[in-house]
Amino acid sequence: MANSTSTTTPDPDFVLRERTLGQLTAQLRCSYVSSFARVARMALRSLLHQKGKLVAAVAGVSFSSTLALAQIGIYVGFLNACSGLITHAGGDVWVMARGTQTLDFARPLPESTRALVAVPGCVRSVRGLLTAFVPVQRAEGGEINAFMVGFERSEDVVLPWSLRAGLPADLHAPLRLAIDQADTKRLGLGSGTVGAALRVNEEDARVVAVTSGIRSFTLSPFMFAEIENVRRFAGVIDGQSSFWLADVGDAACEGELIERVRRNPALDALRKDDFRAKTESYWVNGSGAGIALGFSTLLSLFVGCIIVAQTLYTIAKDHERELAGMKAMGATRGDLVAFVQVQAAVLAVVGLLIGLGGAAAVAVAAATVGLVIVLSAPVLLAGFAAVFAMCAVATIASSRVVLRVDPCAVFK
Amino acid sequence: MTSIAPFPSATRLAPRLVRARAVTHFFGVGDVTTAAVKNVSCEVRAGELVLLTGPSGSGKTTLISLLAGMLRASAGDVHLLGVGLRDLRERDVLRLRRYGLGFVFQRYNLFPGLTALENVVEPLVIKGYSRASATERGREVLSLLGLEQRMANLPGQLSGGQQQRVAIARALSSRPALVIGDEVSAALDWETTQQVLGVLRQYVGTDSAVLLVTHDERLERYADRVLEMREGELVTDRRSNEPPNAAVGCT
Numbered sequence: 001m002a003n004s005t006s007t008t009t010p011d012p013d014f015v016l017r018e019r020t021l022g023q024l025t026a027q028l029r030c031s032y033v034s035s036f037a038r039v040a041r042m043a044l045r046s047l048l049h050q051k052g053k054l055v056a057a058v059a060g061v062s063f064s065s066t067l068a069l070a071q072i073g074i075y076v077g078f079l080n081a082c083s084g085l086i087t088h089a090g091g092d093v094w095v096m097a098r099g100t101q102t103l104d105f106a107r108p109l110p111e112s113t114r115a116l117v118a119v120p121g122c123v124r125s126v127r128g129l130l131t132a133f134v135p136v137q138r139a140e141g142g143e144i145n146a147f148m149v150g151f152e153r154s155e156d157v158v159l160p161w162s163l164r165a166g167l168p169a170d171l172h173a174p175l176r177l178a179i180d181q182a183d184t185k186r187l188g189l190g191s192g193t194v195g196a197a198l199r200v201n202e203e204d205a206r207v208v209a210v211t212s213g214i215r216s217f218t219l220s221p222f223m224f225a226e227i228e229n230v231r232r233f234a235g236v237i238d239g240q241s242s243f244w245l246a247d248v249g250d251a252a253c254e255g256e257l258i259e260r261v262r263r264n265p266a267l268d269a270l271r272k273d274d275f276r277a278k279t280e281s282y283w284v285n286g287s288g289a290g291i292a293l294g295f296s297t298l299l300s301l302f303v304g305c306i307i308v309a310q311t312l313y314t315i316a317k318d319h320e321r322e323l324a325g326m327k328a329m330g331a332t333r334g335d336l337v338a339f340v341q342v343q344a345a346v347l348a349v350v351g352l353l354i355g356l357g358g359a360a361a362v363a364v365a366a367a368t369v370g371l372v373i374v375l376s377a378p379v380l381l382a383g384f385a386a387v388f389a390m391c392a393v394a395t396i397a398s399s400r401v402v403l404r405v406d407p408c409a410v411f412k
Numbered sequence: 413m414t415s416i417a418p419f420p421s422a423t424r425l426a427p428r429l430v431r432a433r434a435v436t437h438f439f440g441v442g443d444v445t446t447a448a449v450k451n452v453s454c455e456v457r458a459g460e461l462v463l464l465t466g467p468s469g470s471g472k473t474t475l476i477s478l479l480a481g482m483l484r485a486s487a488g489d490v491h492l493l494g495v496g497l498r499d500l501r502e503r504d505v506l507r508l509r510r511y512g513l514g515f516v517f518q519r520y521n522l523f524p525g526l527t528a529l530e531n532v533v534e535p536l537v538i539k540g541y542s543r544a545s546a547t548e549r550g551r552e553v554l555s556l557l558g559l560e561q562r563m564a565n566l567p568g569q570l571s572g573g574q575q576q577r578v579a580i581a582r583a584l585s586s587r588p589a590l591v592i593g594d595e596v597s598a599a600l601d602w603e604t605t606q607q608v609l610g611v612l613r614q615y616v617g618t619d620s621a622v623l624l625v626t627h628d629e630r631l632e633r634y635a636d637r638v639l640e641m642r643e644g645e646l647v648t649d650r651r652s653n654e655p656p657n658a659a660v661g662c663t
Contacts, residue, residue: 042523042534049525049566325521328482330510331538407482410517411473411594411625 035338039331043342046319057311057347058354064304064390065355069375069383070362071297075290076379077372081217082283083276085149089129090157091245093117093254094275095261098268102282103275104147104218106131111239113267117246119260122253127152128241130227132234133220137199139188146187146200147220148177150230156247160224165194166209171226177233178209182370183221200233215372217283301390308347308394312340316398320405328407336402340395348391352384359383428491429590429621430479431455435488437474448474450644451488456590461613461622463631463652466641472625475641476592479623480513481505493589510539514583516612518595520575522567528554528578529563532585539586546585553581557611573604580608584615591615593624597631609634 047054080087085103086094095117097107108130118126130150135143151159158168160178171178177200179187189196189207196207205225214222231238248254254271261269270278284290316323316339323336363373437449449471456462456479466472477483478490481497490497493512497505522531529550536546554563557577567575576596583591591612597605605628612622613634624631632638632652640648 038538039534041530041537042526045525045530046523047525319523321519322521322523325515325517326535326538328480328509328515329513329535330506331535332506335538408473408477410515410521411476 035332035334036342039335039338040342043339044346046315046339047343047346050315050318053311053314057308058350060304060307060311061347061351061387061391062354062358064300064307065352065383065387066358066362067300068297068304068386068390069355069359069379070366070373071293071300072382072386073359073363073373073375073379074366074371075284075293075297076374076376077215078217078284078289078293079280080374081215081372082280084214085131086272086276086279088157088161089151089159089245090154090247091127091129091243091272092248093246093257093261093269093271095244095246095267095269096242096275098266100268102279103131104216104279106242108236108240108242109244109267111241113264114239114241114244116264116267117244117257117261117269119253119257122249122257124247124249125154125156127154127157127245127247128227129243129245130230130234130236130240131242132230132236134201134223134230134233136187136201136221136223138186144186145220146183146223147216147218148200148223148225148230148233150225150227150234150241152227160209160211160214162212162214164210164212168209170208171224171229173208175203175205175229175232176208177205177223177225177229178211179207180211180214180222182213182215184210186221201235203233205229205233213372215370217287297386301386304351304387305390305394308344308391309397311347312343312395312398313401315343316340316401320401321409323402324405324407324409327405328410333403336405337395337399340398340402344391344395345388348388351391352387355383355387356380427458428455429458429493430623431491432475432479432485433489433491435475435478435485435490437478437483438486439474447644449478449485452641452644452646453488454639454646454649456621456623458589458621459616459618460636461616461624461634463635463638464623464625464641465627465629465638470641471644472641473594474644476594476623476625480515480592481509511586512589514586514588514591516576516579516583516591516593516596518598520567520579522575522578522582524567527564527566528559528570528574528581531567531578532582535582536585541586549585550581553585554578557581558607572599573601573607576600576604576608577611580611584611589620591620591622593622593626595626596624597626597628602630605631 083103095113097109100106114126117123132148133145134148136146137143160168164181166178170176179193184193187198193207193210198205198207211224216222225233227241231240246257248257258269261267323339327336359375363375366373432455433453435449435452436447438445439448440446452475464472464476474483478485479492481492484497492508495508526534532550532554533546536549537543541549551563554560557580559574559577559581562570562574567578570578576599593612596608600608609631616622635652638648638650638652639646
């Protein structure tokens with residue numbers, strides 16, 4: 001090879017090399033814009049050419065997407081059922097009996113503890129929230145335990161949320177309550193739910209409002225009433241409450257309040273988000289539902305991954321000779337991998353769109369049996385990310401095939 | 413046929429488009445090695461159509477793989493378009509192949525899902541041509557090869573000869589300095605072979621050359637020189653109009 005330090009009479013071979021490569025580099029630079037864009041049409045047409053494999057792969061990704069989206073939607077539905085009340089009830093700091101693990105099981109606190117929470121100059125307001133399981137006599141006989149939420153009126157927070165019939169103001173009278181529409185059958189109520197009478201723990205109550213989509217993780221019917229009514233239904237002493245919800249001015253005050261409450265060995269205080277996470281963790285991890293849903297989601301993604309990987313692999317193998325030709329003609333490794341990636345991306349997008357329709361259909365069907373599948377924007381985003389990740393993983397085997405293509409094979 | 417002429421720039425720099433000096437290449441696993449090419453020296457100059465012949469297993473495939481930079485020689489030097497390949501980075505070898513060489517394969521290697529035109533255009537797009545200019549160039553070359561009515565056909569809808577002409581169009585469309593063909597006539601009848609060789613012969617000019625690997629002795633009438641290999645050695649390097657036993661300059 002030429003010696004570049006030879007300044008007087010440079011090796012002609014070196015000069016040729018530098019000049020030739022210089023020209024070629026200039027041409028190559030503009031061609032390195034994007035392997036993805038350059039091979040897109042070739043990859044797409046090759047995918048469309050093998051219709052049988054294309055249909056199988058799209059079906060696989062669609063099925064997998066439907067399952068993944070539905071599972072994630074169910075999971076989020078469970079989380080909402082666990083902690084939806086905490087989200088909607090507001091309050092910056094929640095004060096409760098020490099040892100309370102979840103919203104659903106909390107001992108009532110004496111009225112005297114309310115004053116402990118109401119720190120002047122720090123806490124703007126304190127509201128009571130009473131939760132209790134209360135027996136309800138069904139119209140056609142038998143009893144069912146309802147999860148009853150008693151709340152104090154507030155100008156800042158509207159409870160119950162998601163009202164389908166009636167108004168919050170309708171609850172401002174003795175022995176009135178709101179039920180969820182999903183529970184009407186279980187409570188033995190007919191079509192005229194608003195105005196219906198219910199026997200709650202030997203008290204005659206009247207349904208004045210109906211909510212929609214408010215479920216409890218325990219599957220007990222969810223009922224809302226003003227706190228005095230719930231004390232009466234549940235036999236709780238006047239002034240007691242399961243939680244004191246403190247609306248605090250600033251973050252420093254939150255810490256100060258929590259510290260102050262925790263000095264009392266019978267009490268605990270948590271920020272709203274912390275208590276929500278604790279409640280979700282109690283139900284999702286404690287019941288095994290989180291693990292079961294997570295496992296089935298992974299399983300559906302795994303099945304989809306295998307189907308997509310198999311399709312991409314066979315397409316890559318089928319085109320091995322042509323790809324070897326491309327490599328011989330100067331296609332880069334990036335070009336060859338992009339050939340597989342374009343196909344995977346197309347399968348992911350088409351499969352996701354079909355899968356989204358499938359998940360929506362499943363959600364509608366599930367709602368008829370009381371199962372909530374949440375297909376919110378974050379759920380869709382998580383599902384899309386999971387399916388794209390699945391398709392990316394599925395390209396590994398076929399990428400190895402195209403990277404191992406021997407250009408010399410074209411001469412054999 | 414000036415419109416399918418090669419780029420003049422690269423070949424003006426290196427009239428000896430490819431040159432091998434004392435090239436040897438071993439294949440093997442562990443201690444067991446076999447010399448597929450033994451101490452071969454040869455060259456292909458601009459303006460030549462050269463045939464590389466020899467029986468199966470004589471080392472032809474290995475030699476053209478070495479000359480095209482797909483294999484690195486175990487010993488000796490290969491210069492492609494004036495550039496020594498021995499210490500060249502793989503990326504630079506790729507550049508030389510991409511812009512300096514055109515290939516015509518025995519089995520055509522056309523993408524079955526692409527039309528004849530797309531099989532010519534897409535490799536040009538990969539080489540950095542804009543889609544518009546690649547399409548224009550693809551139409552031009554296919555028309556020159558008599559395939560203007562077949563541009564929208566898939567390879568499966570074309571005869572063997574037509575597929576081979578598409579493959580030739582793909583090879584010539586980027587105006588490479590050197591075209592390497594592997595048994596281009598193996599699947600063709602003699603009439604089609606004559607058409608194909610006629611096109612390749614026309615492509616040879618002051619800036620370009622064609623190197624064909626073949627078993628077909630009838631192709632000699634189109635060649636300027638014939639290289640013959642036996643058992644890994646170059647045993648003949650002669651002008652095509654000279655008798656086969658008149659070896660010239662072989663090493």
